[in-house]
Amino acid sequence: MEVTAQPVTDEPTDADLIRQWRNGDGRAATRLVERHAPGLARFVTGEGERDSVDEVVQDTFVRAFGAIDSFRGDSAFRTWLFTIARRLILDRRRSERRSRVVSTIDEGDAVTTFDALDTMVADESMLRVRRAVARLSPKQKEVFTLRLEQGLSYKEIADLVGSTEGAARVHYHNAMRAVKEFLDDE
């Protein structure tokens, strides 16, 4: 089935805005930040980086725009941002681990925002869904969140988490089945 990378609107595409920024329009960069910062912040939070979300998001954008010539458009701009953010987070963790401030990185660090924000969800059915998602394994939770909250394709998820498209699909469907079972049992 045909899908588009961005919602079908009259808004300029990411590629249009990047071109405008290259041609000297500074506002185009701000529009790209406005468009992608919320999703990027959720992604960064989901990766377990709760205390310095603002800093990581800013560093990600600065690095991305500084290396814009290396962005060939093979992936969506958003996925490219996520890849940069993920590397930044790993670098920060390695550096922190060396100074023995923070414990080691493992799959469990990608806890996602489902764990801490239940109380902010007023709707009872939404709260039940979030509780169900919180019970997923770390890998299922990460893939499920990237697929639903961020709207990434299986290929984008696989590229991002260093897995295969097939594995991402299996994780997603297993997660969905687990959520349904949890909701049925409640």
Next chain:
Amino acid sequence: MMNDCQNVEIREVLPELAHGTLAEVERVRVQEHLGACDDCAAELAIIRSVLESAPVIPIDVTRIGAAIPPYRRKSSGMKRVYMELAAACLIGAVGISALVIHNSSGAGVGQGSASVGATAVDPGIALVNTNDLSDAGLAQLTKDLDNLQAMPTSDPESVTPVVLEDLAGPLAVGDSA
């Protein structure tokens, strides 16, 4: 009880439907299916719950926008490769020229002087270190060089008088005979 619909193709694009990134024709087709399938409708409801309850993280967009420096075009990788290639060709051409010049001058010195302390590097090149020569050796080298200068060369102008001189003898003898 929620089940999984067997129409995998429809289930696969429910997230895209929720995000509004499905093409119009496909969107209509999926919505028709949803009207008749409770399982897919329930799955879509879960997806929408996840989306709608996604947390909003406060981010200072203005500050981030201000931190982005203006675009600066960098020289392309290919341009740099071409420049490096051109530099390598230039160095190579200079090297070959030096070798050709060295060969043509070295071959002349080598001829007839191999017996007087010359160090052969190549059949066409002979290097002479005069510091290593004794007085007798130096005298021999000088004599060799004198002989070398007397030898005919490929230069027609310098060859012509010698040839005419050589030919004059026999002709004169014949004429006199």
